[in-house]
Amino acid sequence: MSASIFYYTGTGNSLWTARKVADELGDAELFSIAECKYENKTIDSGIVGLVFPVHIWGVPTPVIQFVNTLKGSNPEYVFAIAVDAGQVSNTLVQLKRLMAKNHLNLSAGFEIKMPSNYTPWGGPGPHEEQHKRFELAQEKIFRIAARIKEKAQMPVERGPLWQRILYTLIYYISFSHVPKMDKKFWVDDKCNSCEICRKVCPAANITMREGKPVWNHRCDQCFACLQWCPQEAIQYGKKTPKYGRYHHPEVLLKDMLKLR
Ligand SMILES: Cc1cc2nc3c(=O)[nH]c(=O)nc-3n(C[C@H](O)[C@H](O)[C@H](O)COP(=O)(O)O)c2cc1C
Ligand code: SF4
Ligand code: SF4
Numbered sequence: 001m002s003a004s005i006f007y008y009t010g011t012g013n014s015l016w017t018a019r020k021v022a023d024e025l026g027d028a029e030l031f032s033i034a035e036c037k038y039e040n041k042t043i044d045s046g047i048v049g050l051v052f053p054v055h056i057w058g059v060p061t062p063v064i065q066f067v068n069t070l071k072g073s074n075p076e077y078v079f080a081i082a083v084d085a086g087q088v089s090n091t092l093v094q095l096k097r098l099m100a101k102n103h104l105n106l107s108a109g110f111e112i113k114m115p116s117n118y119t120p121w122g123g124p125g126p127h128e129e130q131h132k133r134f135e136l137a138q139e140k141i142f143r144i145a146a147r148i149k150e151k152a153q154m155p156v157e158r159g160p161l162w163q164r165i166l167y168t169l170i171y172y173i174s175f176s177h178v179p180k181m182d183k184k185f186w187v188d189d190k191c192n193s194c195e196i197c198r199k200v201c202p203a204a205n206i207t208m209r210e211g212k213p214v215w216n217h218r219c220d221q222c223f224a225c226l227q228w229c230p231q232e233a234i235q236y237g238k239k240t241p242k243y244g245r246y247h248h249p250e251v252l253l254k255d256m257l258k259l260r
Contacts, residue, residue, distance in 0.1 A: 002027045002028065002029070002046045002047070003022070003025050003027065003028035003029070003046060003047035003048070003049060003148075004028070004029055004031060004043060004046065004047070004048050004049070005018050005021060005022055005028055005029070005030050005031070005048075005049040005050075005051060006030075006031045006032075006033050006036075006048070006049065006050050006051070006066065007030060007031070007032065007033060007050075007051040007052065008032075008033040008034060008051075008052040008053070008060060008062055008063050008066075008202075008222075009052075009053065009222075009251075009256075010053060010117055010202075010222030010223045010224040010227065011117040011222075011223060011224065011227045011228075011246055011247040011248060011251075012247045012248030012250070012251025012255070012256070013053065013083045013112075013114040013115070013117070013248050014051045014052055014053050014081075014083040015030075015051075015248070015251050015255065016248045016250055016251055017051050017081055017083050017112050017114075017137065017141065018030055018049070018051040018081075020137075020138060020141045021049065021051065021081065021141055021144065021145055021148070024141060024142065024145030025047070025145055025148060025149065028047075028049075033050075033052070033062055033063060033066045034062060034202035034203075036066070043070065043073040043074070043075045046075060046076060046077075047075065047076065047077045047078075047079070047148065047151075048073075048075040048077070048078045048079075049078070049079050049080065049081070049148070050063065050066075050067070050078075050079075050080040050081070050095070051080070051081045051083060052080075052081075052082065052083065053082075053083050053084065053117075053222070054082050054083070054084035054085075054087065054088055054089070054091045055178075055220075055221055055222075056170065056171050056174050056175075056178070056221070057087060057089035057090065057091065057163070057167035057168060057170060057171045058089070058090065058091050058094055058168065058171035058172075058175075059091055059094050059095050059098065060220055060221075060222070061175075061178060061220055062202065062203075062220055063095075064098060067095070067098050067099060067102060067104075068098075068102060070099075070102055070104060071102045071103065072103075073104065075104070076151070077107055077148070077151045078099065078104055078105060078106050078107055079106070079107060079108045079109065079110070079144075079148050080092060080095055080106055080108075080109045080110070080156070081109075081110050081111075081112055081144065082095075082109065082110070082111050082112070082157075083111075083112045083114055084111060084112070084113060084114070085113065085114065085115065085116035085117075085118070086113045087159060087163065087167070088111040088157060088158060088159050089158070089159040089163045089164055089167045089168060089171075090158060090159065090163075090164040090167070090168045090171075091158075092106075092109030092110075092111070092156035092157055092158060093156060093158055093164070094168075094171075095109060095156070096109060096156050106156065107151065107152070107153050107154070108147060108148070108152055108153070108154045108156065109156030109157055110140070110144050110156075110157055111157045112137050112140060112141070113133055113136070113137065114133055114134070114137060114248075115129075115130045115133055115246060116246075117223050117227055117246050117247075118223065119223065119226060119227070119236065119239075119240050119243050119245070119246070120184075120236050120237050120239055120240055122239075122243060123243040123244055123245075123246060124246040178219065178220065178221050179217050179218050179219050179220075180217045180219070181219055181221055182205065182215035182216075182217060182219035182221075183215070183217070184236050184237045185213075185215050185225070185226070185234060185235070185236055186234075186235050186236075187212050187213055187233050187234055187235070188233050188235060188241070189233075190231040190232065190233035191211075191212055191213070191229075191231060191233040191234075192231055192233075193208070193211035193212065194230065194231075195208060196228060196229060196230060196253070197213045197225040197228070197229050197234060198213060199257055200224045200225060200228045200253070200256050200257060201224060201225055202220065202222060202224065203218050203219060203220045203222075204218070205217075205218045205219050205220075206225060213225070213234070223236075224256065226240065226245070227245050227246055227247050228245075228247060228253055228256060229245075230253075232244075232245050
């Protein structure tokens with residue numbers, strides 16, 4: 001049975017995961033949530049998957065908006081994969097409830113642990129550790145695909161109780177502030193005005209003024225702009241100048257620009 005996999009990504013971890021799941025399922029098509037989030041959708045049959053990063057211990061806004069457009073759909077089987085850096089917290093429970101409000105049943109929800117793209121907290125870790133995570137992710141994707149093929153109904157994966165209480169609180173406190181969290185972005189003098197940051201932003205939140213990016217407070221905090229700037233000229237707060245940049249090694253800038 002054919003599958004439609006909708007993904008959202010800032011630095012390619014979720015795109016890579018979605019591709020690998022699609023390869024395993026065979027008859028599957030990928031769609032970018034950034035491209036189609038505002039269109040109303042009716043999906044009546046087959047398998048539907050959502051693959052997206054965990055942001056601030058919850059579901060990112062574009063994914064929420066996308067799920068809300070699915071009202072009226074009636075897919076046979078829905079699964080989700082939350083791609084994170086190791087703290088899924090309550091994300092998949094939140095998604096399951098959101099889907100239920102839209103009369104959709106989330107049959108299974110899985111966590112995939114990948115390198116962190118939240119550079120203000122120190123970046124993705126050493127290369128060996130990153131590659132270890134890719135290997136473990138691939139192994140888990142084989143297991144996930146097997147469960148999807150058999151249309152398994154199972155509880156969604158979740159973090160420990162303390163994490164779900166504390167971090168979910170932080171998620172809801174932060175949520176309305178996310179669009180303006182771009183106030184902490186700044187550009188240093190390595191910027192050569194290439195405009196890649198503007199083109200890669202899934203929220204169309206960046207405009208150029210005198211050859212430099214300006215953030216317009218409609219940010220989704222995906223970190224694509226900071227991570228894909230070829231000059232590493234975009235900074236966030238005080239600490240990022242001393243850290244390297246990250247994107248999944250098998251996802252290229254052209255993949256990101258194609259899907260915007
Ligand atoms: C603003 C922001 C918040 C994040 N919050 C979390 C989090 O709560 N838990 C976690 O494990 N990882 C968190 N991360 C890390 C990403 O979820 C992780 O690196 C993910 O694999 C990125 O996927 P992508 O490359 O598809 O965007 C966060 C990243 C960003 C940019
Ligand atoms: S991607 Fe980097 S170098 Fe290019 S315009 Fe943006 S900040 Fe400047
Ligand atoms: S401004 Fe940067 S972090 Fe915010 S949505 Fe655009 S690319 Fe993502």
